[in-house]
Amino acid sequence: MFMHQMDVSAAYLNSDLQDVVYMRQPEGKEDFVDIKLQIAQEFEVVDGGELKHFLGMEIERDGETGSVAIGHKQYIDGLLRDYGMEDCKPNATPLENLCVLEDCPRANQKQYLLYLAMTTRPDIVHCVAKLAQTCSDPHKEHEVAAKRVLRYLKGTSSLKLHFVRNGVPVHCFVDADWAGDCTDRKSFSGWAFFLAGAAFSWESKKQSIIALSSTEAEYVALSTAAKESAYVLKLISEMGFETAPTLMIYSDNQSAQYAELRRNPQSQGYSTFCFKNRAIESQVGRQDALDEKASLNFIRRALQNLLDVSLEY
Template identity: 45%
Template sequence: MGYILELLRQYGMSECNPVATPSECITVFDKSCEKLDKIYPYREIIGALMYLSVATRPDIANTVARLAQFVNDPSKAHWNAVKRVLRYLAGTADKGLVYQRTALPLVGYTDADWGGCTSDRRSYTGYAYLLSNAAISWKSQKQRTVALSSTEAEYVSLAEAAKEAVYLRSLLLEIGTKEFTDITIYVDNRGAQCLASDPVYHARTKHIDIKHHFVRECVSKGLFTLAHISTHEMLADVMTKPLARVNHERCRTGLGLTA
């Protein structure tokens, strides 16, 4: 909380009007917007927000990741979007990750926003892992290749989440907490789930980079279990795209960000 209040004070936003979400639902972040007419501390604010999104605030991770692409040439729209993030933080400065004692094992959520970037039509990967009723690891990142279908985008996202699951499982075993390693990863795309569980390589999937099929090996070895979940219950949704207030608050609470 102290970091957020200091950040608001430093950039003259202490008395700003709070908003309910860090980004508008319909927002176009590209290079065609009107350029800034003077120098603003855009790069400095993005750096501060990136630190915050990585450390304790997964709810702003996707918005910050999208805005960070334009640190070399921001526009007025990008500057206004950054100020909106600060306004959102002003209204949620008391929110933080609250962990509770529980015997539940590690659980993960993975999602993708197919073609979410309007500039190059690449998709966004998002995942979050929860332990003790709050997020312990999360990621929001643009995919490096263009996905040709929503299933492919979700599969690539699942592969990224699988790598993190293997690491977290190894960490939990190393510190002697084997009881938490019965990992379940939830996905909301049946096609990606079936693709990950099918050991056969099909003609329609041969264009997918071989590194993404790592998830198949993990499933066959029993390193984690895949389970389907409704899109309306997908907590990683907030890691891939801007959401309306109700959905954003649902995901934020589900990730353990409470007062």
């Protein structure tokens, strides 16, 4: 895959378009240089050459078709300067437990980290998701927690997502933080999809129900990952890439895996409870992703922790 950037001046997207728009490259137009020359005859264009920066992301390429590294070092350095923390002491971890204190004073400062968490830093997505819940009513301890994330970024600003061809098909790791929110004791679902040696899709989101067991929390997380796997497989197929017949989903909770419950309906008495739960019932309609397109696999917790993110300096 070649990566090139070009900006077309005076391009407006809010008018009616009568011409044919190609969503994929038409036949006979395989020469990218020829495409640029034809566009330049009609519009004023700025040729940015090989892609180096895009929306604040720094992109490094090994040759024209080699490995790709994507990071946000300059963005992080600027964020630290904005909040006067460029000389702060780095933290080894981004998150401590967050609990609302009734007598805690309101915070008068906010940190904006969502963009980083959504683009190149899956290692902070969980703590940013927890902090995002406090935007409407931030307290002092939330400001302290946000600064802790910044101190963590100070020590890891050079981390990048490193994509390299390795022949490993797309796969997913799923986990749940049972009753991890101390304000309402709801659990968090977390998953990350990997391809070419790095994560390309990830999420950490609070579950809508209160799980009564770790099995239930893990089951809900598996369900959301299964739905995402159906979209991922369809997207990769539409892009013209070959995919494995099944997408491997790894979880460290055997009893929560749908295949295990299906083989042993009386396993620990969880099967009936899970399928009758009002929130999990709404997920069962998407089990075709599990039956036809996804394969659930057990992975030990120690290895799961090692594979939570794929970042390199």
